[in-house]
Amino acid sequence: MSDHEPALTLRPALSADEAFLFELRKATMTEHLARAGEASDDAEHRARVLHRYDTARVICIDGAPAGLLKAHRTDTEWVVMQLQISPEHQGRGIGERVLHTVLQAAQMEALPVTLKVLKGNPAKRLYERLGFETIGEDDRQFHMRRAPRASAETEAE
Helix, strand or coil: CCCCCCCEEEEECCHHHHHHHHHHHHHHHHHHHHHCCCCCCHHHHHHHHHCCHHHEEEEEECCEEEEEEEEEECCCCEEEEEEEECHHHCCCCHHHHHHHHHHHHHHHCCCCEEEEEECCCCHHHHHHHCCCEEEEECCCEEEEEECCCCCHHHHHC
């Protein structure tokens, strides 16, 4: 095992990525959707892959596609819509590294970051570790928010 930290890059999703992203979604989400009583057929997976495709970024490790991030900025917040890491790359801190890019952008603009996570999805622990708090829930998912951090000047007062 090498000590080198794999090169992690984000690039806009291309139409050529749709097949990879479809298989990625099936591999990472089917069990969570089934547990939540959500549709997990191919048509539903394809619709979710294509939803807001303009915001999709392919997570690459050493140049090879390994995941998906969909996040966008509104006037009042950053919204993380989807974060999926292929099973063979899970548990290596990749999701956390990717989320830090969104958290840093939000922090620079003093904006909160919001997301929703299906109940029973272990990713909730990652979000909590990164400072997200549950602000609501529905039958299927938790609604989470991370407030912008106070700057050094305000902390000193």
